[in-house]
Amino acid sequence: MRDRMLAFAGALVVAGVVASLGLVAVEGQTQVTRAPAAAARPYTPPRTADGKPDLQGVYDTSTLTPLERPTADVHMTDEEAKRVEAQTAARRERASLPSNASRQAPPVGGDGSSGAAGNVGGYNNFWIDSGDTVVVINGRPRTSIVVDPPDGRIPRAARTAGRGFAPAAAVAPTSDAAENVVTAARGAYDNPEQRPLGERCLMGFGSTSGPPALPVLYNNFKQIVQTPEHVMILTEMNHDVRIVRMNQPHRPKSIRMWLGDPVGHWEGDTLVVDTTNFTEKTRYGGSSPDLHVVERFSRLDDKTLLYRFTVEDPGPNSPWSKPWSGEYTWRLAAPDDHLYEYACHEGNYALGDILRGERLLEKEAEEAAKQR
Amino acid sequence: MREGLNRVMLGMAAASAVALVALTALPVSGQAQAPAYRSPRTADGKPNLNGIWQANNEANYDLQSHMARPAMQLRAGPFGPLPAANVLALGAVGAVPPGPGVVEGDEIPYLPAALAQKKKNQENWATSDPEVKCYLPGVPRANYMPYPFQIFQSASAIFMAYEYAGAVRNIYLKDPGPAPVDSWMGQSVARWEGETLIIDVKGFNDQSWFDRSGNFHSEALHVVERYTRIQPDVLNYEATIEDPKTFSRPWKISMPLYRRLDRGAQIMDFKCVEFVEELMYGQYRKKPLSP
Secondary structure: OHHHHHHHHHHHHHOOOOOOHHHHHHHHHHHHHOOOHHHHOOOOOOEOOOOOEOOOEEEEOOOOOOOOOOOOOOEOOHHHHHHHHHHHHHHHHHHOOOOOOOOOOOOOOOOOOOOOOOOOOOOOHHHOOOOOOOOEEOOEEEOOOEEEOOOOOOOEOOOOOOOOOOOOOOOOOOOOOOOOOOOOOOOOOOOHHHOOOOOOOOOOOOOOOOOOOOOOOOOOEEEEEEOOOEEEEEEOOOOEEEEEEEOOOOOOOOOOEOOOEEEEEEEOOEEEEEEEOEOOOOOHHHOOOOOEEEEEEEEEEOOEEEEEEEEEOOOOOOOEOOOEEEEEEEEEOOOOOOOOOOOOHHHOHHHHHHHHHHHHHHHHHHHHHHHO | OHHHHHHHHHHHHHHHHHHHHHHHOOOOOOOOOOOOOOOOEOOOOOEOOOEEEEEOOOOOOOOOOEOOEOOOOEEEEEOEEEEOHHHHHHHHHHOEOOEOOOEOOOOOOEOHHHHHHHHHHHHOHHHHOOOOOOOOOOOOHHHHOOOOEEEEEOOOOEEEEEOEOOOEEEEEOOOOOOOOOOEOOOEEEEEEEOOEEEEEEEOEOOOOEOOOOOOEOOOOOEEEEEEEEEEOOEEEEEEEEEOOOOEOOOEEEEEEEEEOOOOOOOOOOEOHHHHHHHHHHHHHOOOOOOO
C-alpha cells in the first residue's frame, strides 16, 4: 500500500504539479480553521426520523489521493486530476490483460519488486480496489488527505522523523502498517504476535477502521447506521464495528478498546466523534494508548460525506510534534454494490504458513551449516 | 431454486398464520404467556428493537433438552463417560450445564448420514467446533451464544453487532437478490409483519455449527427468524431451520432474548482471534512454549 502511495506521489511530481508555496500555506490553513468546507455551498442534509442529519448509508472510501503529499499545493487542477485518473485507469487496464501462457516462472525468491503484486505475487489486479478518482472538495481536486500542517506532511517528532512506519526491532507493526509491510526487524517471524495486525486478521491493515479511518488497497467500504442513542460505523475489513455513544462521557480508563471508545455529539449538521481509551496494541503511527482522535462527519451533498479528523497523542512519547488533521470524502456506494463479509481469520492459511516457512528456512540453513 | 423459494414462502405463510393465533391466544413457547403486548415504536412507527440483547439459556451447549455432562468432549471411563484428555484440565468449568432445550418437539430431524456426522462432530468437539477457533458463529447460533449483541434499527437500516468475534449482520430491508457469495453469517432480508420482524437468511456456507454438541448444517441452510417484543425488556426469538441436505423437514427453535440492563452495558471487544493464536500457530513459534 505504502509503495503504491509513493508510486502515486511520484506520478504527481512527474505530472508537473507545481505551486506557489506562499499561497498554499494560506490555503491549507484556511481549510483547517474554517467551518466545514460545505459552508461554501449551502446544503441541507436529509433528516432522520428523530430530526438529526441523516448520514446513513454504505460508503466507498477509496481514493487515489494519498495521505501525504510531496508537493506544495493541496489542490491540483482538473486537468491534473484527469491525468492522474487516466494514468491509473491505463495501468489497471494493462494489469488486467491475460498473462502470457509461455512466460517463465518467476525467479526463486521473487523478481525483486515489492508491493501487493510484487515479489512472488500476492495479488493480481483483480483484488486491488484502491479507487478510480482523486478527492474533490468544493469542486477542487486534492493532492493529499493531510491538510494541517499546510505542507501536507505528518509532523513526525524528531525521534521518529524519517523512520516512517518501520517498526523497531522486536516490536510488532502498528495498526496502520501496510498489508504487505516488510518487517525485516530481527525476530519478526519468530512469533505470531510479531506479525502485522492485518496479517493476523485482528484488524484491517493501513488503519482502514481507524480512527483515523484511512483508504487502503481494497475493501474500502463503510456503513453508517444511526439510532437516537448510537451511531454505528462498520468497516468492511475485518467487519470491525465502532459503536458511537451519543452525548455520553468516555468510559473509565480501565475499559480500553482496539478501536478506542468513541462518544459523539452534533455540532450543527456535523457529527463530532471523540475517541480515547485505546489499547497498547493498535498504536496508530506509533502512538501510545493516550491517542486522541476527533472526527467530523458531515454531508456535502446527497452522495458525498466529508470525513475530517484531527489526531494527537498527549503522551510523553508522542510520535508527532503537534496535532495534525486530514480530510477526504466518502462516496455513497451504488445501490447494487455489496458490502461483503470479510471473513479473514477463518481462511487465514497465510499466517501459519509464513511462520512455518520461516522454521523450514531455519532448518535448511542449519543443515547446510552442518554439511559445511 | 424457484421451487425452493415457493416452499419457503408457503412455510412462512404458515408460520405467520400460527404467529397470528399465538399473539391473540396461544402461549408462545418458552414464555409463560404472550399477552397482546404492543411494542414501543421508533420515530417511523415500527416496533422498536433497538438495544443490547442476550439469551440466558444453555442452547449454545446443546439445542436439545439434556442433563449435565462431564465435558463437551467425552471419553469412555470404567464407570461411564469422563472428560476427554484434551479438556480434562478445565474440571467443573468445562462441564456442560443442563438445559430444558429450545427445539420445538425436542427432535432435530436429521437424515441418517447427517445424524452420523453430528455424532462424529460431537466426539471430536475440540478440534471441530468452529467456536473453539473463534470462527464466525453463523445464524442462529450468534443469537444464543453467551455474549450480548446489539440491534441498530433506523427507518432505512437494521444492523446487528455481536460481541463474540465481532460478528456483524447487515439486515437488508429490500431484497438484493440471491447472495453473490456464500458466507458465514448469510444474507439477511427483513420485513415487518405487525409486531414481528421477520428475517429470511440464506447464502450460508457449510462451516458454522448450531451448538457445542455438533449440531450442524449444509450450505443449503435457510433460516427464517422472527423477533417480537413481548415485554419491555424481552424479545421472543424464533428460528425455523430448513436444510434438505441435512434434515428431513424444517424444524424450529424458540427462546426469549433479554435486554442487558446492567449499568454500563455495552458491546465490548471480544476479538478472540488473538486468544486462539497459541492453539492454532503456537507450534510454529521459533521457540514453542513448553507443554
